[in-house]
Amino acid sequence: MINDFLDIEVLLSPSSYNRIKKISENERDNLINKIKEFKDINNKFILLDAHFLDIFLNHSLDEIKKNYGDFDFLAYYSPDANLETDNLNKFKNNTEEEIDASAKNQILEIESKSESKPEPKKEIKHQMPANIDEDKIEEILKSQSEESERLDILEKEREKRLTEIKSIRNSINKRINYISKDIEAKIKVYDEWDISGKSTCEGTIDDFVKYFRDRYIKIKAMIERKVSRKAYPLNKVYKLKKESDVFVVGIVSDVSSTKKGHKRVEIEDENTSFTVIMMKDKIASGDLPDDILLDEVVGFSGFIPDSGNVMFANECIRPDITPKKPRSIDEKIYTAFLSDIHVGSYEFLEKSFRKFIEFLNGNVNSGLEEKIASRLKYISIAGDLVDGVGIYPGQEYDLYDVDIISQYKEIATYFEQIPEHIHIIISPGNHDALRPAEPQPIFPERILKLFDGLDNITFLSNPGFANVHGLDFLLYHGRSFDDVIGQISSAKYTDPTSIMKELLKRRHLCPTYGGRCPIAPEHEDYLVIHNEPDIFHTGHIHINGHGLYKGTVMVNSGTFQEQTDFQKKMGIHPTPARIPILDLSKTGNQYIEWNNGKIEVK
Structure with missing residues (x-):
């Protein structure tokens, strides 16, 4: 297949080679004929990478002739040569999503180096452009040929593997x-x-706020159902001084240790933050957990002292699943x-x-x-x-x-x-x-x-x-x-x-x-x-x-x-x-x- 393109002075990038191998023979013949007709008005060598392959496959010949009649495809590959970029821009907006990363980078690099539009050159049929080094052409041809041979080997290995897999049932x-x-x-x-099909994420601060709020609301509801009571708002806990059975739920924003070895847990709800102290003796006895994680949603019940700005936890309530017998089917x-x-x-x-x-x-x-x-x-x-x-x-x-x-x-x-x-x-x-x-x-x-x-x-x-x-x-x-x-x-x-x-x-x-x-x-x-x-x-x-x-x-x-x-x-x-x-x-x-x-x- 590679020779068919070399005969009409077309070089294939590896990605284009792979794609062309997978299309039907009829589609491939149509592609070659379209390129042949195009070369009646532009006889330069063509590097057919992913971008230009999309153009030749997905646009009419008249469009391609109009927009690329004077385009220097080999200069596009070799940035040291002059390049006419005006026509390139005509299709860019329509095909940008289809350009692979390497081709896009080459285009941007060439555009940045092209300061002015070169004077039109007279076309010479069946002759190398004067500004192209023939040794460079040979080097590119050799490289492309070697790459094509490697890809041929890989493709044969793939076909062999698939053939072996397809034989499993019959074996x-x-x-x-x-x-x-x-x-x-x-x-x-x-x-x-x-x-x-439902993603809304754009990475904004508002996204993060909505994400954690949704987590908090959903898991808070699970915890409240578990204990059959509503959690007290954190911004009103200060009113419950000397209360011994206050129930709160929050999302953990920080976990640290006091000087005496107790655990200090900072929790937040939709309005404010609050401090919960877990005494080390209750952690050691297993009455309170020692594995509170950042960002988990957790409930506490406990005593509020005179200060009103802290809770001494007696119990930690997680949204844990409900014990049940394993379910099975008949x-x-x-x-x-x-x-x-x-x-x-x-x-x-x-x-x-x-x-x-x-x-x-x-x-x-x-x-x-x-x-x-x-x-x-x-x-x-x-x-x-x-x-x-x-x-x-x-x-x-x-x-x-x-x-x-x-x-x-x-x-x-x-x-x-x-x-x-x-x-x-x-x-x-x-x-x-x-x-x-x-x-x-x-x-x-x-x-x-x-x-x-x-x-x-x-x-x-x-x-x-x-x-x-x-x-x-x-x-x-x-x-x-x-x-x-x-x-x-x-x-x-x-x-x-x-x-x-x-x-x-x-x-x-x-x-x-x-x-x-x-x-x-x-x-x-x-x-x-x-x-x-x-x-x-x-x-x-x-x-x-x-x-x-x-x-x-x-x-x-x-x-x-x-x-x-x-x-x-x-x-x-x-x-x-x-x-x-x-x-x-x-x-x-x-x-x-x-x-x-x-x-x-x-």
Whole structure:
């Protein structure tokens, strides 16, 4: 293909080469013919980068001739040469969003160097422009040819991987009786708690004020319901001198220690701030907590002295979930819990993931395995389908595929091999291709369209709230875990549920603002745990965990990525290729794990 463009003196940037490879042969022929006709009036070499490829694909030939008839495309690539920029501006406003970052920077640099419009030059057909170094042309041609060869190799490797993935289902000769095939999937997404299409964040002070006010109002209401009483306004507490059972609720703005070792907690409501003192002896006895976090919403009851400007706390009231028996359903069906697959990484465990897909397709070795595979109805995925691109400095050296779209094509191809009766629920994570700040909406259209044709997938935001077959699921990737670990001594990476229960206590998925977990100050706080989930599913730290907290089943799924260099430095030991599986008819008393091909009941 590259030769077809070289024959008409057109150079392709790597991004353009990739795009042209993916369009149909008919579209490619039309593009070449359009460029040939254009070169009847402009015979200069053309560097076809992302910007100019969009122009030739999306505008009529008459428009292009009119606006680019005298344009020097090679000078655009080589800023040392003169460049006529007037015509470039004619399309800029219409296509600016389509210009990739490198092309846009080149345009701005060239414009800043172009002080005046050069005199018109006489066109010489089939001859190099006089001001172009032929050695430079050869150098560019050689570089483009080498880059094209490299891209050809990468494309062949991608096609080979996809071909191998597409063979998974056909490689399984054994067929089992899928009981769950005759059971209808029942999924209701709680749209009112989904950020998708509702973002209002512009980063203004007003945004932050509305964000924290919404958090305060929602969690305050939970605390008041818990104790069946209204909180007293902080700006009127001074009137309650010598009262011994005053109840207040505020958002924590500061935590410090007095000279005698007591805790001083500053709380705020919508009108003012107030000081609460927690005596050290009550903290030591466990009557008061020693893990108050900044920005969490908390209630206190206690004594107001003569000064009226402080409270001595007797009790700390959190919005914590209500103790209950674990809920289950009547039908015996299973849900598998995945996260952190990290397709694209050299550490992605391709063989193990393939083995799991084979298991879903009936490649079983025992009656227990067949029982679970035949009744498996749902797969819940809590983020990081792919390793992504540009997530951290130097990531390109850790990737076997540096193209984000190709990474998603690969995971989509895996999902195509999963039996259609198994419904997949997907929430994104911090490695996925959308904004890193939480809450994260569902995937953008350019990613979603790669999953076209897969009717057994429901996409959620992060966090995502949904009712699955009668049970309330909360999916959260878990980015805030890194912040909680540093603030609460009992929370440990090795025990993911020790982190998860701290979030349930506070009814918030990222209590402290400004840590490693970025938060977008939306006018509504979507990170509030609005309802009390039956199943709380997280990931992120690549370590399996399972537990029960006041009737909520907690599941932290591991990963399909081997230990990374970063994890080695942090002393994190992942539990790869281990998939938690729950029997939804026995959610509270049975835990199953698919451990790299073997079923373990715990």
